[in-house]
Amino acid sequence: MAFLTKDELITEAPKSFIDILVGTEQPMVDEVINDMIDLIKTNIGAYYDTDLIFSKQGEARSRTVLNYLKDLVFYKLQKRRKPGVLDPxxxxxxxxxxxxxxxxxxxxxxxxxxxxxxxxxxxxxxxPFMKLGSNKSYPNGW
Incomplete structure (x- = not known):
């Protein structure tokens, strides 16, 4: 079973609207979900066990990750249907x-x-978390 399914997007919009966004392209929805999961893995994978996070099912899933994944997927679905007129x-x-x-x-x-x-x-x-960078440099008049 997938970490997120099309039917779970009803927290973002009514099911009828989700069906309109998806149309007859269910494989495309799965592709968008996989792309957004990969985006999340890329961003948090250095310090968090993404294989364990995305292998969870049902109520064991992280509600925070699930919520942000839904936001990303819903935005991409909307953008695919009506590019340029969205509230991001x-x-x-x-x-x-x-x-x-x-x-x-x-x-x-x-x-x-x-x-x-x-x-x-x-x-x-x-x-261990390693933050690279330096102290803020301030301009001087010398």
Missing amino acids: SDYDEAMKWLEEVSTGKRKADLPPKKIDTDGDGIPDKNV
Whole structure:
């Protein structure tokens, strides 16, 4: 079973509207869902166990990840039908959340990615968060 199905998008809009957006292209919806799952995995995969996150089913799924995934998928479906006339606020909020989680500004309640530190083949330590960059430079008059 998939992490998200077309029928679960009814929290974003009425089922009749979702059916209109999808039309007769059900495989396209699955493709959009997979693309957005891959987008989320790319953003949070460095520090969170995305295989475990997206293997969960039913009530065991992370409600936060599921909510933002629905926002991303719904936006992409709408954009596909009517490009250029959309309110991207939910999409922007989802992308902001992904950016903040990936840069460490926000911690997500998700299973952390683990690494094997003692060589026994069993992951036993969380991947440390490493933030790269430097202090803010200020212009001076010299």
